[in-house]
Amino acid sequence: MTVRTVSIGADAIASKGWIGAHKWLLVRRTSQLSILALFLLGPWLGIWIVKGNLNASLALDVLPLTDPYVLLQTLLTWHVPGLTASIGALIVLAFYLLAGGRVYCAWVCPVNMVTDAAHWLRERLGIKGGSRLPRNTRYWVLAMTLVLAVVTGSVAWELVNPVSMLHRGLIFGMGFAWSIVLAVFMLDLFVSRRAWCGHLCPVGAFYSLLGHVTPLRVSAVSRDACNDCMDCYAVCPEPQVIPPALKGEDKGIGPVILAANCTNCGRCIDVCAKDVFVFASRFQNKSGGLGRKSPSQKMEVMS
Amino acid sequence: MADKRNNPGMASRRRFLADMARTAGGVALLGLGVGLYSRQAASLPVSAIRPPGALPEADFLGACIRCGLCVRDCPYDTLKLSELGEDVATGTPYFVARDVPCEMCDDIPCVKACPTGALDHTLTDIDEARMGLAVLVDQETCIAFQGLRCEVCYNVCPVRGKAITLEMRHNERSGKHALFIPEVHSSACTGCGKCEQACVMEQAAIKVMPVSLAKGELGHHYRLGWEEKRKSGESLVAPDVPHEYNLPEGQRYEHGGAGLIFEESANKTPFGKSALDTLNGRSAAQ
Ligand code: SF4
Ligand code: SF4
Ligand code: SF4
Ligand code: SF4
Ligand code: SF4
Numbered sequence: 001m002t003v004r005t006v007s008i009g010a011d012a013i014a015s016k017g018w019i020g021a022h023k024w025l026l027v028r029r030t031s032q033l034s035i036l037a038l039f040l041l042g043p044w045l046g047i048w049i050v051k052g053n054l055n056a057s058l059a060l061d062v063l064p065l066t067d068p069y070v071l072l073q074t075l076l077t078w079h080v081p082g083l084t085a086s087i088g089a090l091i092v093l094a095f096y097l098l099a100g101g102r103v104y105c106a107w108v109c110p111v112n113m114v115t116d117a118a119h120w121l122r123e124r125l126g127i128k129g130g131s132r133l134p135r136n137t138r139y140w141v142l143a144m145t146l147v148l149a150v151v152t153g154s155v156a157w158e159l160v161n162p163v164s165m166l167h168r169g170l171i172f173g174m175g176f177a178w179s180i181v182l183a184v185f186m187l188d189l190f191v192s193r194r195a196w197c198g199h200l201c202p203v204g205a206f207y208s209l210l211g212h213v214t215p216l217r218v219s220a221v222s223r224d225a226c227n228d229c230m231d232c233y234a235v236c237p238e239p240q241v242i243p244p245a246l247k248g249e250d251k252g253i254g255p256v257i258l259a260a261n262c263t264n265c266g267r268c269i270d271v272c273a274k275d276v277f278v279f280a281s282r283f284q285n286k287s288g289g290l291g292r293k294s295p296s297q298k299m300e301v302m303s
Numbered sequence: 304m305a306d307k308r309n310n311p312g313m314a315s316r317r318r319f320l321a322d323m324a325r326t327a328g329g330v331a332l333l334g335l336g337v338g339l340y341s342r343q344a345a346s347l348p349v350s351a352i353r354p355p356g357a358l359p360e361a362d363f364l365g366a367c368i369r370c371g372l373c374v375r376d377c378p379y380d381t382l383k384l385s386e387l388g389e390d391v392a393t394g395t396p397y398f399v400a401r402d403v404p405c406e407m408c409d410d411i412p413c414v415k416a417c418p419t420g421a422l423d424h425t426l427t428d429i430d431e432a433r434m435g436l437a438v439l440v441d442q443e444t445c446i447a448f449q450g451l452r453c454e455v456c457y458n459v460c461p462v463r464g465k466a467i468t469l470e471m472r473h474n475e476r477s478g479k480h481a482l483f484i485p486e487v488h489s490s491a492c493t494g495c496g497k498c499e500q501a502c503v504m505e506q507a508a509i510k511v512m513p514v515s516l517a518k519g520e521l522g523h524h525y526r527l528g529w530e531e532k533r534k535s536g537e538s539l540v541a542p543d544v545p546h547e548y549n550l551p552e553g554q555r556y557e558h559g560g561a562g563l564i565f566e567e568s569a570n571k572t573p574f575g576k577s578a579l580d581t582l583n584g585r586s587a588a589q
Contacts, residue, residue, distance in 0.1 A: 056372060081419045151338060174387075
């Protein structure tokens with residue numbers, strides 16, 4: 001098993017080179033870090049392109065952005081939020097509806113870098129097993145945070161939310177917020193594989209709901225070329241989303257990964273030596289009809 | 304009918320329900336923890352003042368999304384976002400008057416910056432802000448009470464003369480000097496904290512407090528007779544009948560404060576100024 005772990009992506013590196021096999025990862029990290037840098041430019045260098053934090057911000061003094069999840073909690077405390085916050089939330093909602101709900105996780109959220117680091121270390125140290133958390137726990141947590149807003153009449157989850165803790169902490173001052181971030185790191189390192197982002201985080205759970213209609217998706221267009229190396233499963237933060245698209249041909253399931261929890265991170269595209277995956281639209285999901293495909297349809301998919 | 308225990312569908316459903324109960328239970332426990340913590344975190348320490356226009360604390364904690372935009376737009380770096388470990392609910396804005404008070408900007412940029420309305424946008428005149436209320440908490444140390452001319456708090460007050468006035472009192476100690484006592488009026492004090500910051504004491508003798516803490520409240524059924532009378536133009540309880548005293552002729556009693564009054568005519572005696580005149584029969588009346 002350990003040998004297998006070390007060699008994840010080795011085939012892809014051999015065929016595409018290291019850069020080629022980490023292309024989307026590099027673009028993604030650049031995205032995460034630049035967004036953070038944009039927020040830090042103000043307090044650090046006095047260049048105010050964006051003010052605020054991920055909960056609500058104002059870019060270039062005109063563009064308001066609001067986290068719809070936190071605004072929903074505010075609504076549930078029976079506060080009618082101001083116009084600016086509401087417009088900001090609509091803009092953000094529209095963006096993630098188009099780009100993919102959990103694009104937030106892979107491309108924006110600062111905690112993703114923490115949990116990715118924990119995951120990397122976990123693989124390195126060969127830590128296995130741990131507690132068996134159901135993946136849908138996050139929806140229970142999501143529901144709990146919303147109930148909490150109603151019951152306490154305050155945005156209570158924000159008192160502990162690691163996502164805003166880390167982001168706000170970096171920009172406005174950490175205090176003891178590092179302890180919560182450390183807890184998430186330890187959770188992912190020791191307790192369970194991808195415990196936080198893959199099982200618990202209500203922010204990710206909220207954004208995944210938008211993913212049900214997202215046009216931008218990853219598609220296993222060349223699934224016929226898959227040689228079952230299993231590298232995509234090993235590298236994917238939500239491996240349960242892959243099989244229907246990759247292996248569903250016989251059942252007449254299209255090649256597009258429609259599962260809402262795919263984060264559009266593109267790691268599967270990177271790691272696959274056979275270039276099975278590409279970014280595509282959810283509507284390019286022609287399967288071979290029900291049952292087996294005719295050879296002509298197969299050609300169409302592969303071209 | 305097959306034995307329920309051996310029915311695989313039944314067993315898997317039972318396991319499914321057990322798993323779900325376990326998840327729900329765990330999450331509910333987490334929620335309970337966060338909920339209790341939020342109760343505790345809702346109590347604001349006395350020294351922490353919310354920005355101008357902040358909704359009442361309970362509403363504010365639901366309305367503020369902890370974005371820090373108000374903090375960013377405060378030109379005097381008055382406002383801070385609470386960090387985890389501080390006594391103020393994490394991520395919410397506040398200031399400590401003794402460190403950096405609010406300068407009461409005319410255009411109130413902090414309120415304008417707030418996207419949610421946690422800082423109420425209907426506040427457009429900063430003099431209407433009620434961030435807190437200054438209270439001269441320690442009359443034992445305030446040097447004005449010792450008879451010194453301090454008045455620093457009075458002089459720095461942006462609403463001087465309305466929010467803080469100086470009241471002259473007799474200096475009982477020296478017996479001949481005056482005391483100039485700063486007096487705060489809740490009708491005009493914005494709670495900006497300039498007085499608390501400026502107080503010359505090691506510890507400020509005048510402090511801004513949450514209004515709820517600083518103010519008493521009259522029993523709702525109480526009516527102040529003289530105010531009711533002023534409002535309606537006449538006493539509400541009984542018609543005003545001037546009290547009559549049985550006084551010697553030429554004297555009367557005035558309730559307005561003057562007390563016993565001797566009428567001019569009362570001084571007229573049948574006797575003249577000089578005893579000789581009297582004896583000679585020349586009366587004063589002559
Ligand atoms: S699951 Fe949560 S913590 Fe993880 S990347 Fe998404 S929003 Fe961030
Ligand atoms: S399927 Fe691919 S793009 Fe989606 S989360 Fe997994 S690795 Fe990322
Ligand atoms: S009124 Fe001015 S000084 Fe006072 S908190 Fe607002 S921005 Fe800061
Ligand atoms: S701008 Fe409004 S919502 Fe944002 S931190 Fe300040 S009070 Fe809260
Ligand atoms: S500044 Fe302080 S010591 Fe001076 S009068 Fe005001 S409260 Fe008293």
